[in-house]
Amino acid sequence: MKQKSYQHRKSSSTLKIICPDGSPCANQAIDIEQTKHEFLFGIGGFDTVEMAGGMPDGQPTESGRRAFLEERMERLMEIHNFFTLPFYLGRYEPEEGKPDHRRVMAGAKWLQERGVTLKGHPLCWHTVWPTWLMKYSNQDILKKALERIDRDVIEYKGVIDIWDVINEVVIMPIFDKYDNAITRVCKELGRVSMVREVFEAARAANPHAILLLNDFDISTKFEILIDGCLEAGIPIDVIGIQSHQHQGYWGADKVVEVLERYEHFGLPIHFTENTIISGDIMPPHIVDLNDWQVNEWLSTPEGEERQAREMVEMYELLFAHPLVEAITHWSPVDGLWLNAPAGVLRADNSVKPVFEELTKKIKGEWWTKETLTTDANGEVTVCGFRGDYKLKCCDNSGAFALDGKNDSQSVYLG
Numbered sequence: 001m002k003q004k005s006y007q008h009r010k011s012s013s014t015l016k017i018i019c020p021d022g023s024p025c026a027n028q029a030i031d032i033e034q035t036k037h038e039f040l041f042g043i044g045g046f047d048t049v050e051m052a053g054g055m056p057d058g059q060p061t062e063s064g065r066r067a068f069l070e071e072r073m074e075r076l077m078e079i080h081n082f083f084t085l086p087f088y089l090g091r092y093e094p095e096e097g098k099p100d101h102r103r104v105m106a107g108a109k110w111l112q113e114r115g116v117t118l119k120g121h122p123l124c125w126h127t128v129w130p131t132w133l134m135k136y137s138n139q140d141i142l143k144k145a146l147e148r149i150d151r152d153v154i155e156y157k158g159v160i161d162i163w164d165v166i167n168e169v170v171i172m173p174i175f176d177k178y179d180n181a182i183t184r185v186c187k188e189l190g191r192v193s194m195v196r197e198v199f200e201a202a203r204a205a206n207p208h209a210i211l212l213l214n215d216f217d218i219s220t221k222f223e224i225l226i227d228g229c230l231e232a233g234i235p236i237d238v239i240g241i242q243s244h245q246h247q248g249y250w251g252a253d254k255v256v257e258v259l260e261r262y263e264h265f266g267l268p269i270h271f272t273e274n275t276i277i278s279g280d281i282m283p284p285h286i287v288d289l290n291d292w293q294v295n296e297w298l299s300t301p302e303g304e305e306r307q308a309r310e311m312v313e314m315y316e317l318l319f320a321h322p323l324v325e326a327i328t329h330w331s332p333v334d335g336l337w338l339n340a341p342a343g344v345l346r347a348d349n350s351v352k353p354v355f356e357e358l359t360k361k362i363k364g365e366w367w368t369k370e371t372l373t374t375d376a377n378g379e380v381t382v383c384g385f386r387g388d389y390k391l392k393c394c395d396n397s398g399a400f401a402l403d404g405k406n407d408s409q410s411v412y413l414g
Contacts, residue, residue: 005320009366009386010384011383011386012407013407014379014381014382014408015380016377016409016411017391018410025374025393025394025413027374029372031371031391032368032372032382032384033369034369034387034388035115035387035390037081037362037386038386038403039387040082042082043332044083044331045076045084045107046085047073047332048073048085048107049085049103050065051072052106053105068349072349075349075351076344077114078359079362081115082326083111085108087123088122089130089148095132105156108159118160118161119162120160122214123149123164123198123202125168126183127167127168127175129180138184141181141184141185145182146197146198149202150201154206162209164214165199167214168214169213169215170191170217170222172191173191177288195225195234210238211235212236212239212240213226213238214241214242215241218242218261226262236267237267239265242272243275245274245277246340246342247281247282247283247284247289248281248284249306249314250314259323263321263323267323268323268324272326273328274311274329275329275331276310276329277303277340277342278304278306278343278354279297279298279300279303293338293339294339297341299341304352304354307353308352308356309357311354312354315327319361330342331344332344332345333347334346368402370384374393388400389402396414398414
C-alpha cells in the first residue's frame with residue numbers, strides 16, 4: 001500500500017508573540033501543543049444523558065453509577081472530540097408533548113463545557129418512532145414530524161449544530177418489518193420529496209447547521225438518491241455513511257472503493273456509525289443485523305488484536321481522504337447494540353488494544369507538539385495539524401488556531 005499523505009490536514013501560520021507588557025517576545029523558546037483536532041474523531045455518547053441528566057423517570061442517577069459513567073466519558077474524551085447524542089423520537093418523546101429535553105440537554109451541555117462537538121441522531125427515522133403518531137393521517141404525521149424538527153433544532157441551537165436529519169431513506173418507503181408512521185408518509189411522498197421536507201425544515205430552524213443525509217445502504221441506490229436530492233436543490237451539507245461491520249471488516253479495498261464512489265459528489269463525507277467486532281463474526285447469511293440476537297457475545301484476546309489492526313487501517317484510509325471530515329465509532333463499550341463486542345472500551349471501562357492504538361495515532365502521529373524559537377521580531381512560523389493550540393513562553397500562555405484561514409496572527413500572552 002502506498003504511503004499515505006496527511007498534508008491536507010495541516011496548515012501553517014506565522015505567529016507574532018506579544019508579551020504581557022506589549023513588547024514582542026523576541027528570541028524566546030516557545031512550547032506549542034495542540035488541544036483539539038479540526039478532524040472529528042467521534043463516538044456514541046448516549047450514556048452522557050443518564051450520567052448528567054438522571055433517569056427517565058426523573059430520579060437522579062445513583063452516585064456510584066454516575067461516577068462510573070463519568071469515568072467512562074472522561075476516558076473517551078481522551079481521544080474523541082465528537083459525540084453523537086440520541087434523538088430517536090420513540091424514546092425522546094414516548095408520550096406526545098413530553099419530550100426528554102431536560103436530560104438530553106444536561107448531557108449535551110456537560111459535553112459542550114468540555115470542548116466536545118456534538119451531533120444529534122436522528123431527526124427523522126422510520127424506526128424507534130412513537131406509536132402515538134399512528135392515530136394521525138399522513139398529512140398530520142408529516143406536520144408533526146416537521147414541527148418536531150423545528151422545535152428541537154431551535155432548542156439545541158448553539159449546543160448541537162450538526163444533525164443526522166433523516167436516517168436510512170433508501171429502505172424507508174419499502175420497510176416491511178412493521179407498520180410505522182414515517183414509512184406511510186415516505187411511501188406517499190416518495191424518497192426525494194420526503195428528504196426535501198425534513199431538510200428544508202431543519203435548514204429554516206438553523207440556517208448555519210450542518211445537515212447530513214445518512215444511510216446504511218451504500219449501494220448505487222444511495223448514490224441515485226443523493227443525485228436526485230441534489231438535482232432537486234435540497235440543501236444537503238454532508239453525506240453520512242454507516243459502516244457496521246458485524247460480519248467482518250470491509251478491508252482496505254472496499255473502503256477505498258466506497259470513497260471513490262461517493263467522492264464525485266464533491267460533498268464532505270462522515271462515516272457516521274462505524275462498528276468493528278472484537279469477537280466472533282456474525283454469520284454471513286444474516287441479512288438484517290438486528291435479526292442476530294444472542295445472549296452472550298464475548299470479546300476475545302485474538303479478536304481484540306484483530307479489531308485494533310482493522311480499525312487503525314480504516315482510520316488511516318479515511319483520515320488520508322480530503323473529503324472525509326469525521327469518523328464516529330458507534331459503540332463506546334462492549335455489549336451495547338446487539339450485545340456486540342464492538343467497543344473501544346470493555347464494559348468495565350478498561351481500555352482495549354484498539355483504544356491504545358488509536359491513541360498512538362490521534363494523540364501521537366496526528367498530533368502537533370513541539371518547541372520553537374521566535375526571531376528578533378517575536379515571530380515564529382508554526383506548521384501542524386489543523387485545530388486549536390495552546391502556547392507557553394516565559395511562564396505565560398496564549399492560544400491560537402491553525403485553520404488554513406490565517407497566514408499570520410498575533411498571540412497575546414497572559
